[in-house]
Amino acid sequence: MPLCLVAQKPTLAIQVDKPTAKVSPTLYGLMTEEINFSYDGGLYGELVRDRVPGRGWDSLNNWPAVMRGAHSSVAVDLDSRTGPSAAITHSMKVTVKAADEKSPAGVENAGYWGIPVRANTTYTGSFWAKTDQPGLTVTVALENNQTGDKAATATVADIGKEWKEYKYSFTTGAVETSANNHLTLTVTKPATIWFDLVSLFGPTYKNRPGGNRIDLMEKLAGMHPKFLRLPGGNYLEGNHINERFNFKETIGPWVNRPTHPSPWNYRSSDGMGLLEFLEWCEDLNMEPVLAVYAGYSLEQEHIEPGPALDPHVQDALDEIEYVTGGPETRWGAERVKDGHPAAFPLHYVEIGNEDQFDHSGSYNGRFAQFYKAIKAKYPQLQLIATTPVNGIKPDVIDDHYYKTTEDMYALVGHYDKADRNGPKIFVGEWATREGDPTPDLAAALADAAWMTSMERNSDLIVMASYAPLLTNVNPKGMQWATDLIGYNALSSYGSPSYYAQAMFYSHMGTEVVPATLSGTPERVYTVATRDETARKLIVKLVNATGEAQTLAVSLDGVAKVAPQAKLITLSGKSPNATNSIDNPSALVPVVSTLQIPGPKFDQTLAPYSVNILELNY
Ligand code: AHR
DSSP: OOOOOOOOOOEEEEETTOOOEEOOTTOEEEEOOSOTTSIIIIIBOBOSTTSSTTOGGGTTTTOOEEEOSSSOEEEEEEETTOOSSSSOOOEEEEEEEEOBTTBOEEEEEOBTTBOOBOTTOEEEEEEEEEESSTTEEEEEEEEETTTOOEEEEEEEEEEOSSOEEEEEEEEOOSOOOBSOEEEEEEESSOEEEEEEEEEEEOOOGGGOTTOBOHHHHHHHHTTOOSEEEESOSHHHHOSSGGGSOOGGGSSSSGGGOOOEEOTTSSEEOOOSOHHHHHHHHHHTTOEEEEEEOOSEETTTEEOOSSGGGHHHHHHHHHHHHHHHOOTTSHHHHHHHHTTOOSOOOOOEEEESSOGGGOTTOOHHHHHHHHHHHHHHHOTTSEEEESSOOSSSOOSEEEEEEEEOHHHHHHHTTTTTTOOSSSOEEEEEEEEEOOSSSSOOHHHHHHHHHHHHHHHHTTTTEEEEEESOOEEEOSTTOOSSSOOSEEEOSSOEEEOHHHHHHHHHHHOOOSEEEOEEEESOOSSEEEEEEEETTTTEEEEEEEEOSSSOEEEEEEEETOSOOOSEEEEEEEEOSSTTOOOOSSSTTSSOOEEEEEEOOSSEEEEEEOSSEEEEEEEEO
């Protein structure tokens, strides 16, 4: 008699009444730094490129001369002998040799790959200036690159002989939306004018003056992140010690911020300074995870532990005080003066970044010095080491993983058997690096598989953040490929991985419950959490195979399941499928309602899919 083999249906058994661990309430957050024009030319709403002109390698490239009509003549130079403040000691000297009403002359700025112009929109701006012709009027306009049509114009009268800040604003009419514009500053008579800190903002998120771009903030809000790791990354360290993120030079009026080179080959305006980072946290209900400079910069420069490091330890203490101190403290008072009376919540401070790359081996000593000083003043803070250290047990270690798709799958399970008696883990940077500029579906599937394992181990992994977060997709806008969200001057899009992360971050229980797959092929992953108060079970399922997978699901330990459940699915036809600036919504999550007959039911997972199943029990 031939033997008749009946293929067993793969199963998913979930033991709803036997939680194994608490989910970290801070598990998912954001990591950020000035890379890929993330702030300048990205999230930070400034529309003028190099608003402090001509520092470093950029020279005056972004400030060409304007000579209109037949009779204008102008020279634009960098003047390193005069600037508006002790912090900004140079300026752009605009020598108008000939100009009249019909032939205005001056300078222009094309923004970050264009200036976005929208209909019926108010723009606010400012600049610092002085002139040898007191009483001079400067006309500021938004001009179309091709037609020269002006979408909006403002005049700023009575420029004086001494450095002063001037403000302007204008509102567009019924113009077409386009990024094909530049800003001009012109005069109509011969004069020499020195300009600095030329600025222009469109509408910002929550109308913060000098605030953030709305579409990008909305995308980040859609992720429901719990924290923001700031300000880097390599950006914290700088290539050289004097190029580190020095918080004291990023606060207060812009005119007191000297700007500084980022290690990603352009200069930072520092408009996104420490307070702006904190307000970004406030706007999205996130907590800052504050990384403090710890005496190592990328070109193998370090400061020996001991007295030489003391000033940097003091800077870290001052920075923490700026974030958390009351008005009676030196740096808390500074924050109040900068316009933010309330202190910010702070639980985690990270000491340095990727200090395993410091070949001198000085991190043990540097970490110990920071640790002792910070714990002495702020014993409640959890201190993060960037690599394992000897001598002191850090509260948390920051592990970074940039992986190919294959290697990311191999990493799933890495923490399943990890020591629970050592420091907690912060996965402060992680990404599957497939897709350029942004991850494709293959990367999103591996990212989701990895998230199932981080979530399962979130008794150990207290926080995790993908990196890099943002990229400007224009030519030369990106320094590091595979970034979560892409944008140009006008619009932005989320990659498939963005949507996978938004799905995971927004659906979280409070306890992990055992979820066991049997009989599934490789590359099917799951994690389940429950919220006992809300009587909710959240099952995350990743099918990274090219075939649909039907699972026989059993929810054990529950008497009843609500007849309707929610399913959210992100899927695509091929692993190479992706979103782009021209096709932003090729892959987006789809929400459907399922009828659930009881604690045992079949569930089919689409090929190449990330799924969230939310049930009430
Ligand atoms: O995310 C890009 C870079 O990767 C970060 O700046 C650095 O910390 C890591 O090496």
